Amino acid sequence: MVTDLFGYQLLQLGELGSDTAYLAQCPVRNKTLISHRPDAGHPEVIVGASQLLPITADSIDAMILVHTLDFSPDPHQVLREVERVLIPEGRVIVIGFNPYSLWGLWRLFGRWRGSLPWCGNFLSYPRMNDWLTLLGFGVERMDVMEFRPPTKSNRFESIERVGRRVWPMLAGIYVVRAVKRVSRITPVGQRWSRLRVLGPRAIEPHAPAPGHSAMDWPPMEDEPRKRGFG
Template identity: 40%
Template structure:
């Protein structure tokens, strides 16, 4: 992750502040709701291992990993020590915007996910009051030192890797100032109604699609097929008149 000079030395420390706790509450609620409906056998959370965003998942094997001392699984997100097609769910909570290699991370995630596997990403929205604040202040400290990725750009990256975006959601509409965070109920309801795409954070649920094979059958020439097929012999189905003629012949033979 990017090395930033800040009172909070990591995003996890920033989540302990008032603005960070405000964002964390919405993120935890969204992850709890989303992972509950995803099934499979193996799930991985990359980054922020101190916060269990997989706690509500029904997947039996759940683990987290990051390049940090004390992590349950220490790894580099752009070189995952995981077999291809072995995971059913991967979470990327604010990992891409604080990484120097976001494209490499997405490529690795695509590799380790099985077909129809799910990827859930959370990120700070540059087209929001949080993004505006980042451009107006010195970009030091978390989360302002990160590179906020625009949603349309992220969708392009996912599309190139064969992902299909299934859901996009926004939250945290209040400005990133402590005096505004006491009136979040009014601001959140107004934001969801009047400017829904301007939340401070966004969530993207994408699914890995793998094109299936389709057997191409030859386009036969119907006229040629008719000529090549053998003609079945016609069965002699005697009509009513023929039956009467046969009966007369039998009677004549009997008299003779």
């Protein structure tokens, strides 16, 4: 999903230990990592919170969220920040764990240990798609993987092949790519005449001068203020 991304700035959010070799296939010129903790082995990494990115608005061409939402205390705020920093027609790739899978079942028994990844809050991709749609994104592509149980055994290769064709909703991991849509409709507002703010004497009521009617009488600036009008 990264081979046809384009632009000048790509931003990846996630743990520093995640594999970034696939970024070599991405043609985007500058690639930056953001993590919530520093790492001596990655001095070029920006340390910052994903809920409040230290990035100016409309400045990033593409973003990759490597299980960022699974371990964020406020995943919806993270997506709002993604929408803020992406340029119009910018792309975001979200990698997440599916709670309705064997991985999600494993999480029910291993969460109490507090170990990764079972301590995270797995978000289903139907909910992910709903959040992206509410923020104005359009889902372009989606892929799934890991139908087997979360073990190191290689005896479940057949389950992986069959699962992609038969029950993709039960995959352990999903990848969603979406584009930031911008409305092309220009709202037409009602035309208002310019409001002129006048001094207090200009709106004070006066009585018409003798010999003049109320229709042709102009207010006199030097006329004394009448009692009863503050």
